[in-house]
Amino acid sequence: MTERIRRGDIPGVQLRCRQLLEIDVEEAWRLLIEPSGLTQWLCEQAELDPVAGGAFAWHGVRGLEPGVAEQGTVMAIDPPDVCLLSLAQPGWSAATRVEWRLSRQQQGCELSVLQNGFEHLPLSHSLTVWEQYRRRWRAALERLAAARRP
Numbered sequence: 001m002t003e004r005i006r007r008g009d010i011p012g013v014q015l016r017c018r019q020l021l022e023i024d025v026e027e028a029w030r031l032l033i034e035p036s037g038l039t040q041w042l043c044e045q046a047e048l049d050p051v052a053g054g055a056f057a058w059h060g061v062r063g064l065e066p067g068v069a070e071q072g073t074v075m076a077i078d079p080p081d082v083c084l085l086s087l088a089q090p091g092w093s094a095a096t097r098v099e100w101r102l103s104r105q106q107q108g109c110e111l112s113v114l115q116n117g118f119e120h121l122p123l124s125h126s127l128t129v130w131e132q133y134r135r136r137w138r139a140a141l142e143r144l145a146a147a148r149r150p
Helices: 025-033 035-041 123-146
Strands: 014-021 043-048 055-061 069-078 082-088 096-105 108-116
Touching (some): 014 123, 025 035, 025 096
Antiparallel strands (some): 014 108, 043 055, 082 096, 096 108
């Protein structure tokens, strides 16, 4: 089944996903930046230094081909609201930018994910990667909504 293009999506350029979480912002933040939280919903192994300029590496990324790893740098961080990441896979000619933004809601919080910069990848690659991440974020956010901190 083909998934509709969502509001905020620009194929090959940026994508946006939102997910309501039935947990408070502080618990959601821990799931976003602690390796034990990331392994519940995003990847099999995680390293992340949650400071501006800190490095991260995610291995066994769920929703991407087996063996795919992601790496990058924390560009900016404002706990427990915003984390900006420069994200790439080995072999990419450019990195994309991912913004995680949490906002308080009556029944928990909402996570907004904005990933852009796909247009800096080779044209033959950018649309394919954009579509992979569009599916990947939707599935990851559904897992996050079901996750709880150990």
